[in-house]
Amino acid sequence: MADFAIGTTEVGLTNIEQLTTPLPEPKSAFLPYARTVALGSGGTLGIGNPIAVWTFPILSIEQYNQLKTFCPNASADIFIVTKIDDDTYATFSGVMIWPNEPQDRWYGERKNFSVQFRQLIEIPEGS
Secondary structure, eight states: OOOOEEESSSTTOEEGGGSSSOOOOOEEEEESSSEEEEOTTSOEEEESOOEEEEEEEEEOHHHHHHHHTTOSSSEEEEEEEEEOTTSOEEEEEEEEEOOOSOOEEETTEEEEEEEEEEEEEEEOTTO
């Protein structure tokens, strides 16, 4: 079972495979900074809060609608458990961003559907 979870409150976090309409495990990406800038020394500096991206290879319309309940508008405050760089999982609060570009529809399903989570702030375990 995947350890990905989502909720509108920290207490309400639910494993995505145990939602009313279960979601498949997404392919995930984790960026430790919102962006990097080049430094005069030739190095780079990470700036901003982490970003996570969940990409679902295929979602049925029911699964798509289940995910949409967490972000009924263009964005929503959210809590997630997602995989981080070292392949462990961490809990975050942040903002879920619903995509605003054409979707790859295929016989009533969504292919390669991605949602972003920005302004992530890690919630320490046991807090």
